[in-house]
Amino acid sequence: MTFVFDEFELDPSRRELRVDGKTRQLQPQVFDLLLYLVENHERVVPKRELLEALWPDTTVTESSMQRAVSLARSALGEHGPELIQTFPRQGYRFVGKLRTDPKSSPGFTLQPRYTPSGDVHIAYATLGSGDADIVIVSGWIMPMRAMFKHPKTRSAVEALAQMGRVIQFDKRGTGLSDRVKELPSHEQRMDDLRVVLDACGSGKAILVGFSEGGALAMLYAAMYPERVRGLVLCGAFARMTRAGDYPFGYAAEDMQKLKGYIRGAWGKGASLRAIAPSMLHDPEFVDWVGYAEQEGSSPGSALELLEMNIQIDLRALLPTIRVPTVVLQASDDKMIDPSSGSYLAKHIPNARYLEAPGDDHLFFFRNQGEMISAVRSLLSQDPPELEEDRFLSTVLVAQLGDDIEEQLWLEEVRRHRGQVVPGELRAYFDGPVRAIRCGLALAEQLGLRLGVHAGEVIRRGTAVGGAAFDAAEAMAAMAPEGRLWASHVLVDLVPGNDLRFDKIGDSLIVDGREIAAFEVQTES
Numbered sequence: 001m002t003f004v005f006d007e008f009e010l011d012p013s014r015r016e017l018r019v020d021g022k023t024r025q026l027q028p029q030v031f032d033l034l035l036y037l038v039e040n041h042e043r044v045v046p047k048r049e050l051l052e053a054l055w056p057d058t059t060v061t062e063s064s065m066q067r068a069v070s071l072a073r074s075a076l077g078e079h080g081p082e083l084i085q086t087f088p089r090q091g092y093r094f095v096g097k098l099r100t101d102p103k104s105s106p107g108f109t110l111q112p113r114y115t116p117s118g119d120v121h122i123a124y125a126t127l128g129s130g131d132a133d134i135v136i137v138s139g140w141i142m143p144m145r146a147m148f149k150h151p152k153t154r155s156a157v158e159a160l161a162q163m164g165r166v167i168q169f170d171k172r173g174t175g176l177s178d179r180v181k182e183l184p185s186h187e188q189r190m191d192d193l194r195v196v197l198d199a200c201g202s203g204k205a206i207l208v209g210f211s212e213g214g215a216l217a218m219l220y221a222a223m224y225p226e227r228v229r230g231l232v233l234c235g236a237f238a239r240m241t242r243a244g245d246y247p248f249g250y251a252a253e254d255m256q257k258l259k260g261y262i263r264g265a266w267g268k269g270a271s272l273r274a275i276a277p278s279m280l281h282d283p284e285f286v287d288w289v290g291y292a293e294q295e296g297s298s299p300g301s302a303l304e305l306l307e308m309n310i311q312i313d314l315r316a317l318l319p320t321i322r323v324p325t326v327v328l329q330a331s332d333d334k335m336i337d338p339s340s341g342s343y344l345a346k347h348i349p350n351a352r353y354l355e356a357p358g359d360d361h362l363f364f365f366r367n368q369g370e371m372i373s374a375v376r377s378l379l380s381q382d383p384p385e386l387e388e389d390r391f392l393s394t395v396l397v398a399q400l401g402d403d404i405e406e407q408l409w410l411e412e413v414r415r416h417r418g419q420v421v422p423g424e425l426r427a428y429f430d431g432p433v434r435a436i437r438c439g440l441a442l443a444e445q446l447g448l449r450l451g452v453h454a455g456e457v458i459r460r461g462t463a464v465g466g467a468a469f470d471a472a473e474a475m476a477a478m479a480p481e482g483r484l485w486a487s488h489v490l491v492d493l494v495p496g497n498d499l500r501f502d503k504i505g506d507s508l509i510v511d512g513r514e515i516a517a518f519e520v521q522t523e524s
Contacts, residue, residue, distance in 0.1 A: 005038075005096035012162055038098070039368075039372060040094075041098060042366065049354070052354055053370070054377075110148045112176050113199075115198075120172050120177070122178075124200070127157060127161040128166050130163070133165050135207050140211060140302075140305060140309065142174075144169065145295055146296065150285070155368075169192070169196045171213075182304075185432075185433055185494055190219055191431070206378050211234070211235050218231065218318070222317055222320045224391070226391075230325070234362070235335065237249070237336050237340035237341075239312060239315060246343075247337075248339045262299050266294075269293050271293060272289040273289055276360045276364075278359070278366045312492075319348070321351075324384060326377070327342075327354070328371060330363075331358065331359075334359045338355075390466075392455070395426065395427070395428045395435070397472040398425035398449065409442065412438055416429065426469055433494055436484070440484055449481055450475075450476050451476035452472055471515055484519070484520045499523070500520070502519045503518055504517040504518060
């Protein structure tokens with residue numbers, strides 16, 4: 001989107017300030033400052049926020065920032081001081097009257113396509129072009145057609161499309177994608193995202209995860225770091241419900257109220273109104289959230305997806321996320337506890353935390369400027385070079401024995417899309433359900449004692465190791481013959497399957513860490 005005011009055009013895609021059609025040169029930092037103020041013109045932007053958003057990895061003095069403001073005013077000519085106002089001890093605000101360039105977006109139309117993921121068809125669409133891919137991973141039931149319908153959400157998508165190719169998709173069970181008859185697993189949802197990116201020919205992308213969509217984005221970034229350039233998490237969380245060691249989630253009674261609404265009044269938009277309380281005075285917004293609910297899912301599917309969200313718990317896996325990450329959180333978020341965002345930033349290595357004012361949960365309305373700026377900041381960085389091949393994986397270890405039929409081991413692992421560690425009864429998988437089903441088959445066929453765990457794997461050439469294997473090996477050593485033991489991490493990753501996890505007595509201590517073990521069986 002090109003911003004137009006007076007005789008000026010501010011074009012983010014070309015990084016140009018044009019005056020009566022002629023380009024006026026600006027230093028990169030001055031352009032970024034002016035653009036940030038324009039994108040956030042509805043409020044006073046604090047100085048600290050400018051420093052964190054525009055110069056996160058650089059020491060910038062207040063006098064240097066004041067000079068950047070002065071240069072931005074000079075670029076706007078004699079009206080510069082009027083257009084960029086100083087609020088003592090608070091910050092700066094752009095007060096010019098903005099209008100959108102009518103030539104900036106008429107070519108953007110939503111043209112959904114489909115790609116198969118197993119026996120389910122996933123709807124997706126692309127907008128814009130360029131070397132960079134930006135993937136929107138929406139929350140819960142928010143469909144891409146609804147995102148393109150409201151002027152605010154559409155303008156944000158178009159602003160992203162000015163920076164690169166935007167990829168949107170409807171998660172299985174929502175929007176234009178196939179409805180499903182059973183609760184989807186995290187593994188299936190990651191497969192869905194992967195096949196969409198494959199269909200688009202995307203090798204490396206920035207993932208922008210909103211609310212519950214942040215969980216899917218985080219899992220994908222941890223499991224496929226070589227395909228993720230950066231991660232922007234907007235109002236995201238590691239766990240949706242409360243626990244004794246996690247007081248930030250929803251209480252059980254809140255979940256029951258939401259389920260009651262879905263069963264009895266779905267389609268009125270009440271479940272989505274808290275995504276942008278600042279918009280509730282606008283009748284168009286109220287109509288839109290009702291449309292988004294109806295377009296997003298049926299009541300039955302919404303209940304199924306809510307049940308999956310209730311079971312989300314990624315806390316143990318956050319340290320395995322190694323890609324550049326920005327966590328955005330509204331200070332008075334009414335949808336989730338604001339502490340959820342700071343928790344993510346604390347536990348994801350080197351994550352940058354930015355807190356926006358207000359109570360809007362979805363960063364497509366009042367705070368869309370922060371989201372757009374976060375994406376821009378990641379695009380301005382060179383793609384990360386991974387020092388070594390580290391990634392999240394589910395590992396399976398069998399206890400060594402004298403009469404192991406290694407060929408059957410190899411065939412079963414490969415049938416479940418696993419990779420074998422050469423010369424060892426160890427394997428690793430790109431999905432927890434596949435690893436567990438492989439372990440159950442091997443336990444039954446070969447009578448092996450097996451352990452399965454999800455964690456960080458390190459691969460150097462043909463050598464594969466990591467702490468995840470140590471945990472799985474400790475469980476395999478204690479499991480009875482013909483049994484598969486799994487860690488508590490797996491229990492949190494496989495909702496919606498015919499698997500039963502029975503707690504095993506005392507926890508195991510592996511490398512000084514306590515791991516709760518469960519015997520895995522299929523439901524009869």
